[in-house]
Amino acid sequence: TCRNNNDQNILIMRRIAIISVFLALLVSCAETKVQDNSISVIPEPMYCRADEGVFVIDKDTKIVVDDLSEEMQRIAGFLNEKLSKAAGFELEIVKDGPMPRENFIAFMNAGLQSESYEINVVPQHILVDYGDGAGAFYALQTLFQLLPVEIFSQELQKRVDWTVPCCNIDDKPRFKYRGMHLDVCLHYFDLEFLKKYIDIMAAHKVNRFHWHLTEDQGWRLEIKKYPLLTEKGQWRKETVVGSLSSGVYDGIPHGGYYTQEQVKELVKYAADRYVTIIPEIELPGHALAAIACYPELSCGLEDHYETATRWGIFKQVYCPKETTFEFLEDVFDEVFELFPSELIHIGGDECPKASWKACPDCQALIRKLGLKDEYELQSYFVTRMEKYINSKGRQIIGWDEILQGGLAPNAKVMSWLGEEGGIKAAQQHHEVVMSPHYKYYLDYWQADPYSEPLAMSGPTTLRTMYDYEPVPEVLTPEERKYIIGVEGCVWTEYMPVPERVEYMAWPRMCAIAETGWTINEKDWDGFTRRLEKHFGRLDGMDVAYCSAFYNPMIVFHKDTPHNMVVTMTVDAPGAEIHYTLDGSVPTADSPKYEIPFSINRSQTVTAAAYRDG
Ligand code: ACM
Numbered sequence: 001t002c003r004n005n006n007d008q009n010i011l012i013m014r015r016i017a018i019i020s021v022f023l024a025l026l027v028s029c030a031e032t033k034v035q036d037n038s039i040s041v042i043p044e045p046m047y048c049r050a051d052e053g054v055f056v057i058d059k060d061t062k063i064v065v066d067d068l069s070e071e072m073q074r075i076a077g078f079l080n081e082k083l084s085k086a087a088g089f090e091l092e093i094v095k096d097g098p099m100p101r102e103n104f105i106a107f108m109n110a111g112l113q114s115e116s117y118e119i120n121v122v123p124q125h126i127l128v129d130y131g132d133g134a135g136a137f138y139a140l141q142t143l144f145q146l147l148p149v150e151i152f153s154q155e156l157q158k159r160v161d162w163t164v165p166c167c168n169i170d171d172k173p174r175f176k177y178r179g180m181h182l183d184v185c186l187h188y189f190d191l192e193f194l195k196k197y198i199d200i201m202a203a204h205k206v207n208r209f210h211w212h213l214t215e216d217q218g219w220r221l222e223i224k225k226y227p228l229l230t231e232k233g234q235w236r237k238e239t240v241v242g243s244l245s246s247g248v249y250d251g252i253p254h255g256g257y258y259t260q261e262q263v264k265e266l267v268k269y270a271a272d273r274y275v276t277i278i279p280e281i282e283l284p285g286h287a288l289a290a291i292a293c294y295p296e297l298s299c300g301l302e303d304h305y306e307t308a309t310r311w312g313i314f315k316q317v318y319c320p321k322e323t324t325f326e327f328l329e330d331v332f333d334e335v336f337e338l339f340p341s342e343l344i345h346i347g348g349d350e351c352p353k354a355s356w357k358a359c360p361d362c363q364a365l366i367r368k369l370g371l372k373d374e375y376e377l378q379s380y381f382v383t384r385m386e387k388y389i390n391s392k393g394r395q396i397i398g399w400d401e402i403l404q405g406g407l408a409p410n411a412k413v414m415s416w417l418g419e420e421g422g423i424k425a426a427q428q429h430h431e432v433v434m435s436p437h438y439k440y441y442l443d444y445w446q447a448d449p450y451s452e453p454l455a456m457s458g459p460t461t462l463r464t465m466y467d468y469e470p471v472p473e474v475l476t477p478e479e480r481k482y483i484i485g486v487e488g489c490v491w492t493e494y495m496p497v498p499e500r501v502e503y504m505a506w507p508r509m510c511a512i513a514e515t516g517w518t519i520n521e522k523d524w525d526g527f528t529r530r531l532e533k534h535f536g537r538l539d540g541m542d543v544a545y546c547s548a549f550y551n552p553m554i555v556f557h558k559d560t561p562h563n564m565v566v567t568m569t570v571d572a573p574g575a576e577i578h579y580t581l582d583g584s585v586p587t588a589d590s591p592k593y594e595i596p597f598s599i600n601r602s603q604t605v606t607a608a609a610y611r612d613g
Pocket residue numbers: 349350399416
């Protein structure tokens with residue numbers, strides 16, 4: 001298939017004034033249309049057999065459902081939504097009875113387990129077996145990826161035949177929790193963007209949206225009983241420019257929040273796509289925006305509290321007194337009304353103990369409860385909130401630090417500091433979601449920091465994310481069952497606009513989605529081959545993904561004071577790296593990179609990836 005003729009993707013970068021790197025990709029295209037019927041699904045299905053021939057969807061094709069329920073009509077409607085945009089027609093939805101002889105796509109409940117499905121495509125029809133709505137929905141997501149990538153287009157595609165390759169697919173998920181996080185506090189994003197975010201997640205069979213709603217830098221959830229939280233707490237007076245310690249501020253107020261009506265709308269939107277929204281209300285730390293609105297929630301050590309204007313950790317945390325617990329219980333009461341999710345995220349990370357150490361009330365409480373220290377006070381705080389949340393029929397999940405001072409009895413752990421917290425929790429038979437920051441934080445660089453926009457840390461490449469195995473080997477087979485899934489985290493310090501979020505999240509989130517879903521062994525080569533076709537789908541969904549996939553990644557290792565060793569890799573399958581050492585633009589005839597080599601300080605490495613000339 002043909003992308004843009006003579007499409008050139010050229011990126012210039014400079015390193016330490018001496019070494020500069022130039023990256024280029026040339027994609028050559030055939031002039032004639034050749035329809036690509038290869039099967040290339042992300043995340044990879046458990047079993048897939050490609051057969052001869054194709055089924056063609058045309059305007060006479062019928063969608064047959066065995067149940068004309070609102071749910072099955074909605075699912076069939078998603079197919080019609082895509083077809084009406086890209087193909088210019090919609091299909092009639094009929095209830096099974098006398099089956100059409102041919103030219104139909106039938107959805108049949110075959111009693112499969114939740115989220116599982118089977119697809120059988122023959123030239124006469126497509127049969128989909130499912131067990132529940134989620135399974136039917138995931139079958140449809142796979143069907144979209146069996147169709148030409150143009151099915152994802154927002155515009156009419158006149159020259160496409162809507163073929164589905166004949167095949168047999170049998171699929172079910174590896175983990176029940178396949179999550180993607182979004183922090184809307186460091187930067188606010190509107191509802192329209194959140195819907196698109198959920199659409200893209202759902203297309204990758206990601207089923208948990210972890211919505212980080214409260215922070216030091218802004219409170220984004222309307223709470224009717226405490227209107228100041230959004231009237232005032234949504235705002236910070238300005239935002240740090242550049243890295244968190246730059247000392248430079250933009251002087252521009254930043255705010256935004258979600259009304260309860262908007263939240264309900266998004267919860268329903270997500271549920272219709274089999275995504276559960278897990279709200280995060282941070283406690284006892286990362287609470288400065290709330291404290292700025294209601295200073296009585298703090299230990300009262302300062303005259304004035306203000307919503308944070310830079311990133312980081314702040315010592316102004318909730319004081320564990322009765323009025324604070326009343327406040328939090330009121331907040332959670334409204335949260336329970338808005339979010340049907342059984343799991344509620346209570347944060348728990350990065351709570352400095354300085355205020356509690358200096359607060360006479362906190363110290364008196366430690367003595368009264370017979371606690372050892374402020375870590376046990378934190379455990380008391382979390383456990384007390386857990387008791388309340390459990391009493392309303394919900395469960396808590398928190399970041400690793402809720403292990404400090406003892407884990408609350410029923411808490412689940414989101415392991416971000418590394419794997420140790422997750423391992424410890426699983427050994428104590430608490431469920432765990434793995435999102436170690438050096439593997440799954442999407443605010444980290446994905447390619448060479450010198451050529452990429454400012455990021456938090458890293459680099460954490462696509463390959464690093466793909467290769468991560470979330471079930472630690474040290475766990476026994478019994479303990480391994482407590483690893484319930486994975487989550488990619490999108491902290492938005494350096495993502496002030498939607499396009500930057502998408503750039504950082506995709507395609508790395510494709511790798512996390514595949515780990516969350518696919519039971520099969522990892523297959524990097526297969527993944528990169530499938531991903532290359534998948535980019536066409538992301539294009540159709542208008543995702544501003546990063547294409548570092550096509551760039552040589554160049555790493556310099558210090559050797560002697562005057563030399564460096566150069567290693568290079570490129571993700572794009574079949575691409576070769578050619579390079580020069582004199583600053584000139586490499587051609588396909590320039591030396592080909594084969595093994596690491598040494599350069600001196602006066603040389604300039606310029607590299608380009610080439611494929612098929
Ligand atoms: C975190 O990144 N502080 C959970």
